[in-house]
Amino acid sequence: xxxxxxxxxxxxxxxxxxxxxxxxxxxxxxxxxxxxxxxxxxxxxxxxxxxxxxxxxxxxxxxxxxxxxxxxxxxxxxxxxxxxxxxxxxxxxxxxxxxxxxxxxxxxxxxxxxxxxxxxxxxxxxxxxxxxxxxxxxxxxxxxxxxxxxxxxxxxxxxxxxxxxxxxxxxxxxxxxxxxxxxxxxxxxxxxxxxxxxxxxxxxxxxxxxx
Amino acid sequence: xxxxxxxxxxxxxxxxxxxxxxxxxxxxxxxxxxxxxxxxxxxxxxxxxxxxxxxxxxxxxxxxxxxxxxxxxxxxxxxxxxxxxxxxxxxxxxxxxxxxxxxxxxxxxxxxxxxxxxxxxxxxxxxxxxxxxxxxxxxxxxxxxxxxxxxxxxxxxxxxxxxxxxxxxxxxxxxxxxxxxxxxxxxxxxxxxxxxxxxxxxxxxxxxxxxxxxxxxxxxxxxxxxxxxxxxxxxxxxxx
Numbered sequence: 153x154x155x156x157x158x159x160x161x162x163x164x165x166x167x168x169x170x171x172x173x174x175x176x177x178x179x180x181x182x183x184x185x186x187x188x189x190x191x192x193x194x195x196x197x198x199x200x201x202x203x204x205x206x207x208x209x210x211x212x213x214x215x216x217x218x219x220x221x222x223x224x225x226x227x228x229x230x231x232x233x234x235x236x237x238x239x240x241x242x243x244x245x246x247x248x249x250x251x252x253x254x255x256x257x258x259x260x261x262x263x264x265x266x267x268x269x270x271x272x273x274x275x276x277x278x279x280x281x282x283x284x285x286x287x288x289x290x291x292x293x294x295x296x297x298x299x300x301x302x303x304x305x306x307x308x309x310x311x312x313x314x315x316x317x318x319x320x321x322x323x324x325x326x327x328x329x330x331x332x333x334x335x336x337x338x339x340x341x342x343x344x345x346x347x348x349x350x351x352x353x354x355x356x357x358x359x360x361x362x363x
Numbered sequence: 364x365x366x367x368x369x370x371x372x373x374x375x376x377x378x379x380x381x382x383x384x385x386x387x388x389x390x391x392x393x394x395x396x397x398x399x400x401x402x403x404x405x406x407x408x409x410x411x412x413x414x415x416x417x418x419x420x421x422x423x424x425x426x427x428x429x430x431x432x433x434x435x436x437x438x439x440x441x442x443x444x445x446x447x448x449x450x451x452x453x454x455x456x457x458x459x460x461x462x463x464x465x466x467x468x469x470x471x472x473x474x475x476x477x478x479x480x481x482x483x484x485x486x487x488x489x490x491x492x493x494x495x496x497x498x499x500x501x502x503x504x505x506x507x508x509x510x511x512x513x514x515x516x517x518x519x520x521x522x523x524x525x526x527x528x529x530x531x532x533x534x535x536x537x538x539x540x541x542x543x544x545x546x547x548x549x550x551x552x553x554x555x556x557x558x559x560x561x562x563x564x565x566x567x568x569x570x571x572x573x574x575x576x577x578x579x580x581x582x583x584x585x586x587x588x589x590x591x592x593x594x595x596x597x598x599x600x601x602x603x
């Protein structure tokens with residue numbers, strides 16, 4: 153019966169079984185944090201700092217710059233596709249959830265799509281924190297079963313001629329999609345090109361933005 | 364969701380049927396509510412006092428009841444449930460301590476519904492192998508022995524560790540696929556989640572054709588690549 157509701161659906165408090173405000177996520181989370189602080193198990197300033205770092209300092213721009221550079225520098229692109237770990241090390245890019253990274257290049261006849269069906273693995277240090285839809289049961293279940301129809305519903309209508317390669321992140325390898333460079337971007341510099349590379353394009357549910 | 368559970372494990376939903384449209388929002392922000400930020404921010408300090416081994420936090424999530432895993436509060440609600448479970452199991456919170464504080468009736472906590480940590484038999488695990496442990500915290504290891512498999516081999520996942528935490532998705536079990544890549548060696552989560560040793564494994568990327576996984580009527584021109592720890596795999600038969 154709970155399955156009838158999609159996870160994350162907005163729910164009227166009165167429809168929560170056997171509860172009231174005391175079990176709202178806001179109240180419960182705050183009570184949990186207070187309890188852990190009182191017990192000395194967590195430090196509030198460190199909680200704040202972590203949120204700040206992941207929400208504001210890390211984001212898809214790290215990945216987007218790698219993609220943009222590979223669009224204008226073929227030698228860099230070759231290295232990125234052959235050994236992303238070495239490139240990240242050379243560039244001083246490290247952090248959470250990128251112990252081993254592989255970059256998969258889209259081509260006119262090949263489209264790559266990343267999912268984690270068993271949980272929600274995602275290259276945090278390259279893309280920032282994942283959006284809710286990536287973690288949804290709908291995406292996790294359907295990306296491996298009917299990716300073409302899934303992408304169409306998400307606004308990406310691929311020709312039947314295009315092969316779809318899905319990458320299920322079932323080990324600690326993390327995948328990044330290298331989208332195709334959009335037409336009309338010939339004269340753009342690295343920074344302008346990076347602004348065309350959205351997070352969703354690097355997951356594989358969208359193409360890079362047209363200039 | 365349909366009436367039937369997608370698999371024996373609440374989390375193993377790849378390929379299960381009956382799900383609707385993805386709740387897709389273009390360029391969606393990572394957080395929608397401030398409490399989600401707080402759950403995220405708390406998690407890592409909680410883990411440093413609880414689930415520290417590779418796979419242990421994932422296993423805690425997998426042990427949640429359907430009600431808590433697919434909870435109305437979404438992904439961060441699921442994380443908070445696992446945090447509550449781990450804090451009780453590691454003795455940092457009394458059972459029901461948070462509910463008492465909130466004036467809620469006892470006996471309805473996450474831990475009342477979650478599965479206990481299963482007993483996993485070491486004898487079913489692949490043999491452990493000596494691999495130097497790097498000085499920094501990592502799942503990566505180095506093995507001198509190369510993988511039994513090479514690119515192009517046809518393999519099939521049988522998943523024989525018998526562990527209650529494994530990284531073989533149900534949808535590939537028993538289906539032949541082709542090795543397309545060999546990733547660096549990692550510790551085996553089936554073992555580390557239970558403190559049974561690193562048992563480092565080559566990680567094999569196996570490509571499956573959609574028609575082999577889903578049968579006739581599946582989408583054409585679709586390849587699904589899955590990373591599988593070497594001990595999950597046997598040589599398989601070429602699919603017709």
